[in-house]
Amino acid sequence: MLTLDNIISDRGSKYAVSGGPCATAEEAAAFLKELKRKKKFAKATHNTWGVVTADGPLKNDDGEAGAGMVILRMLEREGVQGHIVVVTRWYGGKHLGGDRFRHVQEAVRVYLEEAGLT
Structure with missing residues (x-):
């Protein structure tokens, strides 16, 4: 398990x-x-989180509507299979609107680079 903390x-x-x-x-x-x-x-x-398995894609938004699909799209675009990516958020009290999706994308991008999956 690779965890990159406090990235955004x-x-x-x-x-x-x-x-x-x-x-x-x-x-x-x-x-x-x-x-x-x-x-x-x-x-x-x-x-x-999101993961592309041999049986197809799996995801869970855990209350952050649409975030699982953002993760899945990025994994599919990079051709990454059999590797789960979990983006964790601690809410800070202010709504981020659409910025939250940019942060999810950035977190996945940083992870894929760090893990050597790009």
């Missing part, structure tokens, strides 16, 4: 991104369970 901060909201190998829905659930063993991530406002 905007109007009090903070973002982190994590990822690792994942081939099934069960492995995605296990990955999230492991990530949330860290109290900081368990208390996050949103843990949105």
Whole structure:
């Protein structure tokens, strides 16, 4: 599991991104369970994720409507399969509007570069 913490901060909201190998829905659930063993991530406002498996794409917005699809589109565009990416957000008290999607995209881009998947 690779985790990049505090990569984006905007109007009090903070973002982190994590990822690792994942081939099934069960492995995605296990990955999230492991990530949330860290109290900081368990208390996050949103843990949105996406993964492209052999059976097709899987995603979860975790209350951040549309964020899972943003992650999936980026993974599909880069041809990344069998690798989950989780974007975590701690809400800072001010709505970000459409900027939140740009932050999700930036978090995924940083992760893919750091993990050598681009």
